[in-house]
Amino acid sequence: MSLFIYNSLGRTKQQFEPFLPGIVSMYVCGPTVYGHSHLGHAKSYVSFDVVVRWLRHIGYRVKYVQNITDVGHLTDDADEGEDKIMKQARLEKTDPMEIAQFYTRSYYEDMDMLGVQRPNIAPLATGHIPEQIELIERLIAKGHAYEVNGNVYFSVSSFQGYGKLSGRTDQEAQQTGTRVEIRSEKRDPSDFALWKKADESHLMKWHSPWSKGYPGWHLECSAMSMKYLGETIDIHGGGMENRFPHHDCEIAQSEAATGKPYVRFWMHNNMVTVNGIKMGKSLKNSVNLKELFREYDPLAIRFFILQSHYRSPLDFSEVAIKASTTGLDKLRQTRKRVTESNNGTGLFAVEPFKQRFIEAMNDDFNTTVAISVLFEFSKALNTALDGSEGITEEARLAAMLFLEQTGAEVLGILNPGGDGKEGETIETGKSLSTVMDILLDLRAEARKNRNFALSDTIRDRLLDAGIEIKDTREGATWTKKSGC
């Protein structure tokens, strides 16, 4: 069974084979670090995390590069507005580099909470100024770029096929009703900046053959992608809002420089919305992840994200996240149950679920369907365990392995190796466990003597303390209540 990926370039699902057998080169546009991450970042990076995990699961070696944009770019393209990182530095009364570093750490903290695996290489834009300058020189030498007053622009008309990703190929038509002021020093209104001359007050600036300045926004991804992954890469991912102009500009400048295809598969993830409106920092409707983590289990948020498809918009609401939290708990309970159950004699077949899971993931990473398979698996497994003969050791191990591979390794919604609760040391976990054994023994004794007043008191008081008791056929079990 082969993997099909929806390629934004061509707008169809296409069978995926890497350029080099067995090795996948993948680049994803990283965040601009001038503020804490929000749910929109979470959707994007969780989605691509699952893409990487699946590619690795099916046997590819994935070289995953994700940049950090730590050069401030203007809040506005008409040379008005302010460098965003510089603006934040002014607000926080510090300098741009501290802002960039502080929010880079914040970003990784949040991604760690969500179980997003770190990229293999996380290059900084500021660390690759020479590479970017070199790329500009190549473009100028080939006649694709020109310098005016210390600024360098890419000449869109020199590159055939500009706009092929977004479908904006008619540059004349694009200009009508455009919101960008047309700058006279550009030869063509569609031309975009590769290098900008910095004014005196600009703090982040570098020497270049043209002026003391800073690189254009689109340039860093091309330079770093080519440096670490080569001139043609397998997958380039990013948010849908970056299709145009960012990705079309990347294609133009890269292909103009190398004469080779830049990216084989373009993947774009959709937006998180709030009441149907896009979530964004500048729109002031963004839901900060650190705040969200105070209310909800980070893995429940990851689960909530994966319950919709990466190409669909996801509408944020508290009720929806709560519903997801409850749903995830059900899967966790099933896993705990099968792990703790005794060996029986009944049969249980994991294979059909495995096949359906693989099929869903191979169909453009359909995590929504993959999760529905896990729920159906959960229901079938519980039914089998409810039966008087239980299931065999072999079936139990197969079921546990399936949940480990799908829920933990691929989707990352279950903790690897079991459901130890986060933030709890092994030591405290062990002593709690011992204490609980004593309490459950005492309660069992009380129930045996039909002293239900006592047994219910034990149960109620533990529930108040955040521990829930369930009486099963195989004795009482306990769980710490998660969520809110």
Place this chain on the structure above:
RNA sequence: GGCGAAGUGGCCGAGUGGUCAGGCAGAGGUCUGCAAAACCUUGUACAGCGGUUCGAAUCCGCUCUUCGCCUCCA
């Protein structure tokens, strides 16, 4: 104005030319000392109007509505 996406049962959210998504919530039941959990049963959903078809929510056309991009943006 240009480019693009979408409208699914109380809510979230997949998918498909002819059997079922799935989750949450609700109702009834089994089990249990009682709970909880688990399981069973239960919802005549696919924006509207036409058309193609033996058959369409799924294909085509039109209409309405919403959203994204064309400024920085996951």
